[in-house]
Amino acid sequence: MEITMIASRGNQVTSETVQGANLAVQHLSCDICVEECSACKRDHTTEKLDISENNSHAGSSFAHAVINMAGMLIGLGQLSTPYAIENGGWASAFLLIGLGVICAYSAHLLGKCLDKNPKSRSYIDIGQHAFGRKGRAAAATFIYLEIFMALVSYTILLHDNLITVFSGTSLDLSWAKLSTSQMLTVIAVLIALPSLWLRDLSSISFLSVGGILMSVLIFLSVAFTAIFGGVKANHRIPVLNLHKIPHISGLYIFSYAGHIVFPNLYKAMKDPSKFTK
Template identity: 70%
Template sequence: MHGLGQLSTPYALENGGWASIFLLVGLGIMCAYTANIIGRCLDEEPSSKTYQDIGQQAFGSKGRLIASAFIYLEIFFALVSYTISLSDNIPLVFAGVRLHLPWLRLSTTQLLTVIAVLVALPSLWLRNLSSISFLSFAGILMSMVIFVTILCTAAFSNVGLGKHIPVLRLDKIPTVSGLYMFSYAGHIVFPNIYTVMKDPSSFTKVSVTSFSMVAVLYTGLAFVGASLFGPTVNSQVTLSMPPGLLVTKVALWATVLTPVTKYALEFAPFAIQLEHHLPATMGPRARIIIRGSIGSAGLLLILALALSVPYFQYVLSLTGSLVSVAISVIFPCAFYLKIRWDRLSRPVVVLNAAMIAVGFVLAVVGTASSAKLLVKSIQNGHVA
């Protein structure tokens, strides 16, 4: 979720206040820890290869079912958020372009978004994982490009630093926590990374290093973006960048291309599970057709939803609070306690129980706050 998370951190910091940066760092530390204990759960059962396997290992078939449901929810909401981001940024990339189809009641922005999604649609039919891994590299590259362009804007543009931001806005923290939490969402892929490592014992070092780098990147981007644009910062920092600058054009293109690289990657876990449930007698061509058709139908549904609910910050915050907190904090701690209960020291049990409690509080208050704001925005949009 790296690409989406970094777009929202300046907005989250400005809304939560300077002190909310401690929440961003604290959640990063919590997620680094839960990534580590996922590796320890996998140590207990060599046959476990996926996040769902750990759920089954801990709580049986119910654990697998709940883990699967939350994973698919996270994938679905993430794809909706990517599409909203695409819709928000694409009219700036194609400024001046006007499209109109008399038989379709869609605006130019909506038509551009539809075209971009249709361009990305064939990637869902890819079955070669090496092709999908190339898309992963492209997505990481786009994220780094966005980060560099924000730094260049701060260094070389006429936008001044030092905009007024309050120390803390407690009333905004529930929504901000969801945005921050979404930034660290990625735990569903850690079991796959662990199982393909030549030396799984180095997983702890790799996970801690990765989260440290991400936390530093997010913190730096949040400070720079919030300082640059202050109260005028948008929910996606690229929308606040000065128009006409080369770095702004590069950032907008990178933001538009990021969803295009993510659709196949986000859909891959569902596609793999789908293929496992198809009859063994089914031929390769039929498998590809079924997989591609279901993926295409799902993406078109996501497109329709994204165009109907174009409220990026609230959808992202709702996803972080409702789903990401569970997958990245609550479930790993619960799995770890259940699997290794008889070998854990009292302090470790207390630590994991406390993290579950903190995660539950963040999930409840964050979901309530972001859902309320989302519903209010939809109602206001309909009235307008």
């Protein structure tokens, strides 16, 4: 009898000990969950603060972004598109429209990528999030090559146009061993150089407005000359020249070559969610 009572009491003590251990484990698990939840909330709050802090430095409105983008795209395509249509034919305009749709869709995807990870601020960040270090290196290589080649192209165009605009200008710069056209090109590049260090593109949106007005002025001048100037076309533009399509495709794509600055426009906006609109 006594042995039975001792055994039952031992079993009771053992079960109480096990229950106490289970309660302690559950209590510890609850504490860990609370700590993890608090840490998660802190991280989420910190991320929100970082995003809001980044947006607080942005001062560009949706209108400023549209003006900057329109001024850039109009300036790129206005002078090259007529030449491309003349060589490729009227039917090549459908190629221009198709490439425009593709570029618009890719810009929309770019905005989605930047919205997906608000900490991404460039193609390099997107490449790193997508493919790691190799993606970051590949994106940086292609981006810097494109920027360099675009700057070379713009400098050549600037040099050729300055020769035409200042055809009668002569500068005595024998000490610099530069011709007048080369010196004018250097001066123009130095004038535009400080814009590289601007963090907020809204401060130079007035330049985009000026570019749009100049583009409208060029269009009106050409239209007025064609209508009232007595200028007649000396040849007809063909419907389609298939053998020149590869050549003019580059000109058409160059007309939409604004993707390189889209992340900067996104970063400069007060409300980046409006970028895809």
